[in-house]
Amino acid sequence: MSRSASALYLHIPFCSRKCGYCDFNAYSGYKDGTKARYVEALCREIAAAGEGSALQTIFFGGGTPTNLEAPALVQILSTVKSHFTVASDAEISLEANPSDADLPYLETLRAAGFNRISFGVQTFNDSLLKLIDREHSGEAARQAIVHARAAGFENLSLDLMFGLPRQTVSDFERTLETALTLDIPHLSIYGLIVEEGTPFFARRERGKLPLPEESAEAAMFSRALEKTQAAGLARYEISNYARPGFACRHNRVYWRNEPYFGLGAGATGYLDGVRRVNIRRPSAYIDAALAGRELALETETLSAEETMGETMMLGLRLVEGVSLNDFAARFGVRAEQHWAPTIAELVAQGLLEHTPTHLRLTEPKGLFLASEAMAKFI
Ligand code: SF4
Structure with missing residues (x-):
């Protein structure tokens, strides 16, 4: 079996606290010792997976990768480089929480080879940030962008959300204008989806989640296109907008249904027509990886x-x-x-x-x- 792919996804399942709308494989409250064991477990999985593949893109997602200390992320990337061939111009991305991103932290990552950073900003409006359980402020997001540029990151992306509780069309426009004034070359702009099993779902059931009307949501979706276009960013995917040359190469692999490695707790990989999902809970994943046991929770061969x-x-x-x-x-x-x-x-x-x-x-x-x-x- 060739197990060959040009893209690698690495899942870091830790967050400082869980947002009310989140249904990702993300956990808060893990201690530093467990996180260190997770890094060791992930490096074992990388070492076992790497043979023979040349990577064009590497993506650290989560969770919040920057919930790990910078040296841990550097260790993971250096393990990848020891076990895979990594193209000299590979796109090496990580998702980041604005509050974690001080200058020395970002400089360490840039020096290690990370060259694209995507901040989970969601909105620059502080009261909306509180309503969706985010810990950072709009100002912290602005500072993170300044630090990222000072550290040498030119390939910057922000995640923004629309359809948030109490969000108005003009709130959303102000957030967009702020992002565009900051001259960010890539924006991912997602509508809030209230997933079953999340605290937001329970609140909506109780009638306590004041979501915008569908017409307001549609207006926000249209504004995203109008304002980004006017600022020179083209929509290249339903939720993604970029200046020429800044489209995310890693995500294109998913959208073209091409193979990719997915390593880490709960990560999905797609190789040789087989989709494979790893054990989700970090503690169970760590135990299995360190004991050399099978990490796949399920595999599916697609017809x-x-x-x-x-x-x-x-x-x-x-x-x-x-x-x-x-x-x-x-x-x-x-x-x-x-x-x-x-x-x-x-x-x-x-x-x-x-x-x-x-x-x-x-x-x-x-x-x-x-x-x-x-x-x-x-
Ligand atoms: S930061 Fe992202 S992954 Fe973590 S809990 Fe919030 S939405 Fe989920």
């Missing part, structure tokens, strides 16, 4: 039909859509013939556009109702 469906579903997230010739070269099947009735239905609904070379969602309707359209292919 050709499932792989084609997922390639369509993920590819439609990209504004450019799915290349019909690339699809045919990969699967030996023409997408426009395989899904002819579905495509005709979505085109008639104004959700999908069939160009001579691509299938893509329409803007703004198809992109706003993307999940509805994409679900038709799986």
